[in-house]
Amino acid sequence: RYQLLKAIKPMVEKGLASVNDQNQTSTDSNTALDEGTDSNLEERLSHHVNGLQQVLTDLTKNTKALTRRYSQILEQINLSEEQSSS
Numbered sequence: 001r002y003q004l005l006k007a008i009k010p011m012v013e014k015g016l017a018s019v020n021d022q023n024q025t026s027t028d029s030n031t032a033l034d035e036g037t038d039s040n041l042e043e044r045l046s047h048h049v050n051g052l053q054q055v056l057t058d059l060t061k062n063t064k065a066l067t068r069r070y071s072q073i074l075e076q077i078n079l080s081e082e083q084s085s086s
Contacts (some may be wrong), residue, residue, distance in 0.1 A: 006038070
């Protein structure tokens with residue numbers, strides 16, 4: 001996905017440049033500067049995605065634990081109701 005974003009970046013920049021009436025040389029110089037920071041951006045994106053993955057993993061584990069506990073409580077309630085009605 002990052003490669004796709006990287007591929008459309010020049011088109012987006014060119015569109016923004018024409019909307020803002022910027023000249024082509026400023027876009028070229030920005031693109032040259034951006035190429036130098038691509039590796040840093042990739043590292044930051046990778047770090048961010050890894051962090052998001054960890055958060056989602058933790059949320060999934062907590063959700064499963066909560067679901068198990070909720071099921072246990074419901075089973076206890078059902079058992080007590082069955083014993084009360086007998």
